[in-house]
Amino acid sequence: MARVELKQPQELVGEAKQAYDALDAAGKVTNMKLVMLQDYGIYKAFMGWYDAWESLEKVVGLRAATIYAHSISTTNGCLLCSLFFISDLKELGLDPHDFEVSENEKLLQELGQQIVKDPTKVSDELFAGLRKFYTDEEIIIIVGFGAQMQATNNFNSVLGVDVDKRLLPLKPEFHPATWREALQA
Numbered sequence: 597m598a599r600v601e602l603k604q605p606q607e608l609v610g611e612a613k614q615a616y617d618a619l620d621a622a623g624k625v626t627n628m629k630l631v632m633l634q635d636y637g638i639y640k641a642f643m644g645w646y647d648a649w650e651s652l653e654k655v656v657g658l659r660a661a662t663i664y665a666h667s668i669s670t671t672n673g674c675l676l677c678s679l680f681f682i683s684d685l686k687e688l689g690l691d692p693h694d695f696e697v698s699e700n701e702k703l704l705q706e707l708g709q710q711i712v713k714d715p716t717k718v719s720d721e722l723f724a725g726l727r728k729f730y731t732d733e734e735i736i737i738i739v740g741f742g743a744q745m746q747a748t749n750n751f752n753s754v755l756g757v758d759v760d761k762r763l764l765p766l767k768p769e770f771h772p773a774t775w776r777e778a779l780q781a
Contacts, residue, residue, distance in 0.1 A: 599756045602630050611636045627758045628676065628751070642751065645744050652741040655734045659688055660701050664738070665745055666692065667708030673773045674749035679763040682770065692769060700729040704738070711742050713775060 608616050612633045619625045632639040653661045666681035685692040697705060703725045710718045726735055751757070759767060 597756060598627075598631070598758045599754075600631060600634075602627070603634055605630075608633055612639065615639060627760050628748075631755060631757050632751075642748060645748055648737075648741040648744045651737045655730065655737050656700070656704065659690075660698075660704055661741075662688060663697060663701050664704040664708050664742070667705040668712055668742055668745045669749055670771075671709045671712040671773050671775070672746060672749040672753070673776075674753045675767075675770055675772075676752040676757050676759055676763075677745070677749050678770050679759060679766050682766050683763060693771075699725075703729070707738070708742060711739070712746060 605613075605616050605620070612635075615636065616625070616630075616633055619629060629639070632642050649661065649665075652664070656664065662681060662684045666678070666685060669677035669681055682692040685695070703722065706722055707718065707726065710722060723735075726738070730738065
């Protein structure tokens with residue numbers, strides 16, 4: 597259950613209400629967006645995720661982008677984001693728990709895991725592998741999206757944003773990351 601109450605759409609005012617109306621008309625209202633719309637500045641900042649996603653998808657393709665975002669979200673343990681990407685992987689015809697990856701997809705998975713676990717220790721070997729597929733400018737897009745994805749994961753996890761109704765049937769497929777359990781306090 598969310599740690600904050602959702603304002604109802606009729607309670608929103610000004611730019612937040614306009615943004616809600618546009619989302620509603622496009623069928624893109626989510627629980628996360630409803631929480632963010634309680635402050636239009638926060639909403640605008642986080643909606644930059646979509647620009648970062650668009651750039652990432654141009655660089656790596658839809659499948660690899662989805663695999664990368666799923667890796668970040670599941671490693672970070674974000675229930676809501678993980679379920680969104682489990683849904684997206686299924687739409688791509690992939691079993692979220694058992695699918696083969698190409699060499700560049702494997703590198704993106706590893707990058708997603710490493711930047712969540714310790715962004716100060718992303719290995720030089722991983723970067724050497726990424727450079728076989730991507731330019732410096734493309735790597736900046738990949739890492740920039742990863743940072744935006746982590747911010748989104750943290751927002752949803754800290755506030756306990758409720759899972760959207762369409763994702764509820766997928767909840768049993770979420771397997772929280774356990775790597776943190778091995779860390780000593």
